Amino acid sequence: MEFVYKGKTKDVYKLEDGNYLLKFKDDVTGENGVFDPGANTVGLSIEGAGKAGLRLTTFFFKKMNEKGIPTHFVDSDIDNNTMTVLPASLFGKGVEVICRYRAVGSFLRRYGMYAEEGQKLDSYVEVTLKDDDRNDPLITDEALEMLGIMTKEEYKVLVDLTKEIGAVVKEELAKKDLELYDIKFEFGRVGEDNHIALIDEISGGNMRAFMGDEYIEPLKLEQIMLKD
Template identity: 30%
Template sequence: MSNTITKTNFNFPGQQSVYKGKVRDVYSLENDRLVMIASDRLSAFDVVMPKGIPYKGQILNQIATKMMEKTSDIVPNWLEATPDPNVAIGKKCEPFKVEMVIRGYMSGHAAREYKAGKRELCGVAMPEGLKENDKFPEPIITPATKAEHGDHDEDISKENIIKRGIVSEEDYVQLEQYTRELFERGTEIAAKQDLILVDTKYEFGKTPGGKIVLIDEIHTPDSSRYFYKKGYEERQKNKEAQKQLSKEFVRQWLISNGFQGLEGQQVPEMSDDYIESVSERYIELYENITGEKFVKADVSNIEDRIRTNVESYLKDH
């Protein structure tokens, strides 16, 4: 098994505080700067799995970086540099406490709700007569409130977001517009790779100057679901499962082993072989999404590598 990074405990120059999320650890520095480290932790059903996945952090960080570059003409983003395969450095922002989830197809959570008889998600109507993985007539935006400290994110309607003052109406209108434009661009990028961008989530923040920027990750297999375009129609016609690129395969494995993040459920044991197979799937995701060969970083001592690269960058910038 390769080395993985599942915990970080750095003390960078000018460091003020640390926030540890499900997958990323964010170090706040002076001068409104953030160092975001993509760990190899794997989260599913809002639960962090006990073992790390080799190269997962590198894969997420590098896909997100490429996608930020490809969408910076639509919306400015927080990113300044990636001095290490697992690290992004950028501007500190005040995050909006909602995730902007957009769905082009009835899959995943939407399909589970639909199957349970619901025809409305986050105040948005879902048409009758759809089957799992059918395309929606128009992409739908189904926001979720950002959970604090590992609790489940919650579906919420646009009306409730505005009524509860989570986001102002003016800002929310802008977030929706950015979300639709980013999804359109993501769909175009995916199509060039013979993929379908099924659904995804975007997170936004505000700079101290009040500008809305894109933060966190974008169009990665952790934040998005992709289908292979080839054979999609045929599989739908035959009511077969779609061939997909996302971490849904992990969720399905967990469900089949009796785990859905519900109270009292135990995370099933993940063997080294299974962990290795998940790592290989993530590499496959990287290569299919970017169209580039994945180059494994040196993982002999990931912590030392990160510390050296980040400190060297901060010294020069």
């Protein structure tokens, strides 16, 4: 296989059959040693985070595939921390889509004049550009279309899929008495028809979840979610 890209939380390899292999690492995003799913830098390394992220990602991707929600997932090898995925083209150099159910994190930092911490939000969707140098700026559907990153029609599909996938994750967490505060997704164009599909991962490192007033860290989240 051919090495393609060294990412913050996983490395990417191209396989001989045209599919790709994602190697999950123990690094998670954050700042000053504090985990933050919305951060654009690696903040710390948590032993076992890679395997935990892969296990939970596998659980959720299989759930999405069962429901007919398009993803790039093919299969995974938990022992080797790897996941095989279909090739996908990014929107521009990549966008991230956040679905928010509570006012926390960067949402609260931006809109704190109007929002109270922990205030309920109605599946609020934000799209940001993956651009570390510019701190992952927010962008509107009009700007995305003007800059040739995606059409307004694609943007609508993206938002609808985000709400649908977020609702599935939220429902699964609720079964374990967990509340999802926010979650970050990535999407790409997959297949000959370039349909929009969920890519990357769905893990504790991409979301904030609470049990009552207690924040649940990624590793513990995986243990709770996959406990028989």
